[in-house]
Amino acid sequence: MRSSLPPKVANWLLERFDVDEALIGDLAEEYGRDHSRAWFWRQTVVAVIKKGAADVRSHRLLAVRAVVIGWMVASIIGWTTKQFVMPLLQGSWSWRSEVWLNAQLGFPVIPLPFLMTTAIGAVVTGWVVARSHRPQAMSMLLIYMASLLLFQVGGFVNSFERGLRSFGGVYGLAFNSVFPFIVVPACLMLGGLLGAQRDRHRGTRNLSASA
Numbered sequence: 001m002r003s004s005l006p007p008k009v010a011n012w013l014l015e016r017f018d019v020d021e022a023l024i025g026d027l028a029e030e031y032g033r034d035h036s037r038a039w040f041w042r043q044t045v046v047a048v049i050k051k052g053a054a055d056v057r058s059h060r061l062l063a064v065r066a067v068v069i070g071w072m073v074a075s076i077i078g079w080t081t082k083q084f085v086m087p088l089l090q091g092s093w094s095w096r097s098e099v100w101l102n103a104q105l106g107f108p109v110i111p112l113p114f115l116m117t118t119a120i121g122a123v124v125t126g127w128v129v130a131r132s133h134r135p136q137a138m139s140m141l142l143i144y145m146a147s148l149l150l151f152q153v154g155g156f157v158n159s160f161e162r163g164l165r166s167f168g169g170v171y172g173l174a175f176n177s178v179f180p181f182i183v184v185p186a187c188l189m190l191g192g193l194l195g196a197q198r199d200r201h202r203g204t205r206n207l208s209a210s211a
Contacts, residue, residue: 004032010044016196017048017138048138055139062133063143070129070144077121089113107172110179122184126191141192145185152180 006028014024027047031040056063094112101109126141133140156163156177167173 006031006040007037010041014044014047016193017051019047019051023047052139052142055136056143059136063140066129066133066140066144067147069132070125073125073128077124081117081121085117086113107168110176115179119183119187122187123191126188127195130192130195137196138192145188
């Protein structure tokens with residue numbers, strides 16, 4: 001028998017993105033009547049996008065600041081890891097792992113040290129952007145993510161032919177494109193959600209203390 005309660009993860013995302021509680025309640029009520037989980041997830045995505053767009057329209061200067069801070073933090077982390085962290089990680093283990101992966105997959109892959117440091121850097125960047133733009137944390141993170149994806153799409157289009165040569169064809173390029181277009185945004189979102197979650201918990205504790 002189908003549960004009348006909406007999907008927990010989707011409901012959690014609605015709360016983290018600070019979607020209006022009345023709307024969350026309406027969606028839960030509609031879901032309980034006879035809607036599918038897919039319907040609730042679609043409504044969740046729409047509600048999150050609308051909330052983000054509304055926050056950006058209402059706080060345009062804050063949105064610009066979020067983009068600037070996001071790029072600054074990402075640049076600082078990228079430079080630091082390239083100068084100090086990457087040399088420590090580029091040992092025989094990384095070379096052997098890359099050779100093994102290349103042999104298994106049949107095409108070159110992005111170096112593992114770069115994947116590791118970039119993913120961690122994205123989590124940190126997402127956390128910083130979210131924590132420095134409360135209470136519109138997740139909306140401001142979304143606008144930074146949009147600017148990053150736009151930049152990556154431009155780079156992908158401009159270097160498409162070179163990417164085909166570097167990664168051994170369409171399959172290699174598609175496989176390696178998963179990291180910048182899916183993994184990095186997911187890491188940014190993870191960092192932002194961690195920041196937003198802590199902020200919400202602290203607000204709850206403050207309300208309890210004042211009561």
